[in-house]
Amino acid sequence: MQVDQSNTSQSNTSNIASTQPLLGDRFRAVAEASSDLLWMTTPDGIMHEDSPTWRAFTGQGVPDQDGRTWLDAVHPDDREQLEATRLQGLATGLVYEVECHIRRFDGIFRVIQVRGVPVRGSDGRMVEWISIGTDITEQKQVQANLQRQAQLLQVQAELIALAHDAILICDPENRVVAWNPGAQLLYGWTAQEVVGQVTHTLLATQFPESREAVDCALAQAGHWEGQLIHTDRMGEKVIVDSRQVLVRDQTGQPSAILEINRDMTKWERLLSERAEAQAAEMALRESSRHMHEFLGIASHELRTPLTTIKATIQITRRQLIRLLTSPEISEPATGNLLPTILDFLDRAERQVNVQNRLVGDLIDLSRIQTNQLTVQLKCVDLATIVHEVVEDQRILIPRRTIQWGTSVLQAEVLADADRVSQVVNNYLTNALKYSEADKPVTVHLEPLGSMVRVSVQDRGPGLTPAEQKRIWECFYRVDSIKIKSGTGVGLGLGLHISRSLIERQGGQVGVESEKGKGSTFWFTLPLAPAQPLNLVKYLETVPYRHR
Numbered sequence: 001m002q003v004d005q006s007n008t009s010q011s012n013t014s015n016i017a018s019t020q021p022l023l024g025d026r027f028r029a030v031a032e033a034s035s036d037l038l039w040m041t042t043p044d045g046i047m048h049e050d051s052p053t054w055r056a057f058t059g060q061g062v063p064d065q066d067g068r069t070w071l072d073a074v075h076p077d078d079r080e081q082l083e084a085t086r087l088q089g090l091a092t093g094l095v096y097e098v099e100c101h102i103r104r105f106d107g108i109f110r111v112i113q114v115r116g117v118p119v120r121g122s123d124g125r126m127v128e129w130i131s132i133g134t135d136i137t138e139q140k141q142v143q144a145n146l147q148r149q150a151q152l153l154q155v156q157a158e159l160i161a162l163a164h165d166a167i168l169i170c171d172p173e174n175r176v177v178a179w180n181p182g183a184q185l186l187y188g189w190t191a192q193e194v195v196g197q198v199t200h201t202l203l204a205t206q207f208p209e210s211r212e213a214v215d216c217a218l219a220q221a222g223h224w225e226g227q228l229i230h231t232d233r234m235g236e237k238v239i240v241d242s243r244q245v246l247v248r249d250q251t252g253q254p255s256a257i258l259e260i261n262r263d264m265t266k267w268e269r270l271l272s273e274r275a276e277a278q279a280a281e282m283a284l285r286e287s288s289r290h291m292h293e294f295l296g297i298a299s300h301e302l303r304t305p306l307t308t309i310k311a312t313i314q315i316t317r318r319q320l321i322r323l324l325t326s327p328e329i330s331e332p333a334t335g336n337l338l339p340t341i342l343d344f345l346d347r348a349e350r351q352v353n354v355q356n357r358l359v360g361d362l363i364d365l366s367r368i369q370t371n372q373l374t375v376q377l378k379c380v381d382l383a384t385i386v387h388e389v390v391e392d393q394r395i396l397i398p399r400r401t402i403q404w405g406t407s408v409l410q411a412e413v414l415a416d417a418d419r420v421s422q423v424v425n426n427y428l429t430n431a432l433k434y435s436e437a438d439k440p441v442t443v444h445l446e447p448l449g450s451m452v453r454v455s456v457q458d459r460g461p462g463l464t465p466a467e468q469k470r471i472w473e474c475f476y477r478v479d480s481i482k483i484k485s486g487t488g489v490g491l492g493l494g495l496h497i498s499r500s501l502i503e504r505q506g507g508q509v510g511v512e513s514e515k516g517k518g519s520t521f522w523f524t525l526p527l528a529p530a531q532p533l534n535l536v537k538y539l540e541t542v543p544y545r546h547r
């Protein structure tokens with residue numbers, strides 16, 4: 001018998017026949033030692049010889065007379081194909097290979113790869129098939145699993161490519177490894193352009209806290225979520241909701257960072273536009289409320305002095321008529337009547353002044369709003385201006401204590417003297433009217449670099465930080481703050497006008513205050529060029545204007 005693919009030569013065999021085992025014995029020994037199945041059939045497929053490996057695998061007995069029972073172990077679905085392949089092998093005389101299911105001794109069908117090798121006799125005719133079967137069930141399962149995984153990966157890759165979100169894979173040093181079309185759409189760079197670049201540098205990432213905080217969360221919790229601001233290729237800001245996960249390898253070392261960024265720019269813009277619109281609407285409502293209040297107060301306050309003026313004029317007129325038409329009025333009675341008339345005229349004049357101030361404020365407001373408020377700048381002495389206002393108020397309200405403290409004798413500034421007086425007057429009358437009558441008010445003047453600062457300090461109700469911001473708006477009045485002394489009028493215009501006036505003269509205004517502890521309203525004005533300050537400790541007892 002001769003195995004087709006053997007290169008054993010006839011002469012070699014005869015030379016060593018006496019010392020070597022017979023070829024058939026060696027073949028059987030190899031067959032028994034092999035983990036593969038090995039069986040022999042005639043060219044017609046009849047198992048004519050016992051095969052221990054076949055028996056061990058299938059649990060079948062030694063082949064019967066028929067020699068075809070071995071086929072019972074082959075799955076019925078595979079028999080036809082096995083037969084067809086064998087016939088083909090027979091026709092071609094070539095080695096054939098086929099996969100089929102063969103039932104194991106435990107009844108389980110295993111996938112066996114069968115290799116049929118034709119064996120020819122010395123006359124060249126085929127005498128038998130040697131079939132070698134290898135159990136490839138596990139290998140097939142591994143292959144199927146790999147195929148399934150490959151398909152899954154393919155689907156996932158397609159999904160990632162489909163996503164509108166920017167999906168990035170980075171190495172642990174934040175260098176881009178993968179960049180999906182969503183990222184290209186959002187940021188403008190293609191994957192080829194960004195691979196290898198550090199994302200935070202490329203996108204100029206602005207973190208909610210810091211980069212360290214994000215890195216720390218990733219290292220400790222393995223994930224991070226939050227809002228980031230990126231800059232795209234065109235230099236535009238992009239606000240994203242970002243989710244990041246740190247991937248570790250089997251040894252626990254960080255191997256990648258997965259990042260999904262959802263564009264929230266439009267949404268955030270909408271939110272902020274809505275907030276702005278709401279704020280604008282609130283401001284509009286508030287301003288219209290103030291306007292209504294203002295109209296109510298203004299019409300009342302404009303009419304009140306008029307009523308008093310009208311009444312005093314009527315009384316004065318009656319008194320004068322009495323004087324002129326009653327010759328019988330005695331001299332002493334005339335002497336009594338004249339001071340009363342004078343008193344009424346004084347009262348009328350005071351009311352005219354009040355009204356004058358109100359109308360003046362309204363005119364100033366209209367000029368501010370039409371940008372027509374002008375100031376006449378001249379070189380004037382701020383110390384003199386401020387001190388004169390203090391003195392006027394002292395004369396007007398002698399029962400109030402107004403302290404005047406300064407180390408500046410003379411402070412030449414480029415300013416409009418009347419307008420500066422108006423501001424000091426506003427600060428001072430506010431300080432007096434919003435604080436109790438027994439509380440002193442202090443006016444300071446002090447140098448501040450190239451500026452001079454004037455401040456009016458009271459021990460009145462004080463203002464919260466929010467109120468401190470808003471009192472400079474036009475018509476704004478703090479509801480809870482009432483006039484404590486005097487009968488001043490409050491239209492909520494004085495501070496607004498004061499700020500405009502001071503800013504037009506190159507200065508600034510401000511207030512330092514604490515609720516319940518009083519306020520210090522201040523303004524600064526720039527010193528006139530090349531005018532050094534004349535600093536002298538001012539003596540409060542000597543009236544300034546007479547020095």
Ligand code: ADP
Binds near residue numbers: 462477490519
């Ligand atoms: P008004 O004519 O109402 O006093 P202002 O513009 O001068 O108008 O002031 C605006 C508001 O600021 C006042 O209505 C008052 O509520 C508050 N205010 C001004 N000065 C003081 C102050 N010295 N102490 C406390 N509140 C003040």
